[in-house]
Amino acid sequence: MDIHNLMEDLVIKTVDELFDSEAKGSTGLWCTCKQCRMDVACFVLNRLKPEYVLSGRGVAYSETDYGEKLQRGADVASLVKEGWARINAAPRPNHDCMREDECKDVPSGPVFNVRPIMGRLFNGGTFEPIIDAQVSLADDGGLVKMMDSNWTNPYPLAKNTNGMFTFWPFPVPCKKVGERRRFAYTITAEPEGFEAFSHYMEFEVVSEAKALCQFSMQTAHRLQDLYVFAK
Numbered sequence: 149m150d151i152h153n154l155m156e157d158l159v160i161k162t163v164d165e166l167f168d169s170e171a172k173g174s175t176g177l178w179c180t181c182k183q184c185r186m187d188v189a190c191f192v193l194n195r196l197k198p199e200y201v202l203s204g205r206g207v208a209y210s211e212t213d214y215g216e217k218l219q220r221g222a223d224v225a226s227l228v229k230e231g232w233a234r235i236n237a238a239p240r241p242n243h244d245c246m247r248e249d250e251c252k253d254v255p256s257g258p259v260f261n262v263r264p265i266m267g268r269l270f271n272g273g274t275f276e277p278i279i280d281a282q283v284s285l286a287d288d289g290g291l292v293k294m295m296d297s298n299w300t301n302p303y304p305l306a307k308n309t310n311g312m313f314t315f316w317p318f319p320v321p322c323k324k325v326g327e328r329r330r331f332a333y334t335i336t337a338e339p340e341g342f343e344a345f346s347h348y349m350e351f352e353v354v355s356e357a358k359a360l361c362q363f364s365m366q367t368a369h370r371l372q373d374l375y376v377f378a379k
């Protein structure tokens with residue numbers, strides 16, 4: 149059974165509704181690209197109290213207070229608009245404003261979409277998150293190409309990320325939809341003062357009609373916590 153934050157669903161739904169409405173209007177005043185959507189969603193979620201549930205009963209209970217649900221939706225929409233205004237006024241240095249349904253430099257036709265890979269790296273002696281280090285994702289050909297410039301490989305671990313790393317592999321072309329292929333990856337790290345770390349994993353992926361350009365935490369591969377040990 150998985151723990152789920154209901155606020156993630158509400159925030160992502162609200163962001164998509166408002167962004168899609170702006171995209172249809174085509175005013176050109178507000179960027180509606182996937183990067184801005186993710187940035188706004190993060191802005192909002194960092195300002196809301198999470199609501200965790202473990203079961204369908206928990207989800208059902210959250211729907212019982214209609215008045216509270218309406219107010220919560222209004223509060224989220226207000227935060228989305230605030231975050232959108234801030235991010236639109238100060239875009240990332242490498243920001244390239246694309247429509248949500250556009251992908252940049254990805255292959256056309258059937259591809260293997262390897263879902264994002266997420267995990268955390270800890271000190272095996274103190275159980276504290278590792279910081280000031282880099283984590284790499286590699287296959288038989290070397291470092292794996294990432295979806296775009298916002299996803300780095302190696303991935304830097306900083307203090308404010310609490311040991312969390314995320315990789316989003318670039319789509320791999322194939323001949324037809326429905327093909328199956330196993331992708332093998334190795335995660336490596338060698339923080340200063342620690343033994344070299346290596347974690348091998350495999351994922352079976354079924355090819356799809358086109359590249360997926362929308363990042364989704366719900367479909368990401370979430371790894372068990374990983375540990376490094378002092379020399």
